Amino acid sequence: MIPTDRWVQYYQDLLTANRLEYEGKKNISPTQMDGETVEVSEERVRKVVRELKNGKSCGSEGVHVEMLKHGTDKLIKMLTWVINRCINGEETPQQWKVVYISSIHKKGSKKGCSN
16 A cells, blocks of 8 residues: 555646646647637537546536536536636636545556556
């Protein structure tokens, strides 16, 4: 069994490191410049929701990807509204900032956190 302090250190390093697999993929532009607002379209939200992978774990609210994919136009309208509020400076809901991490051993030694 791996001690808790090793897990804590592993995830701190993992989540704050400049990892090579993400180098060059930073396609981030400022969302607000000189009072200008950014608006994400409903069609863009619908496209992104369709492209989400099935079978992934849900967040703390219990909303699964499959629920989003089978949602109505009203759901897409509400998601778009929330996204546009957040991207333009409104406060992000606190529950979106909470994450639960579970490690699942897949292969290799059970003594290594990266396995």
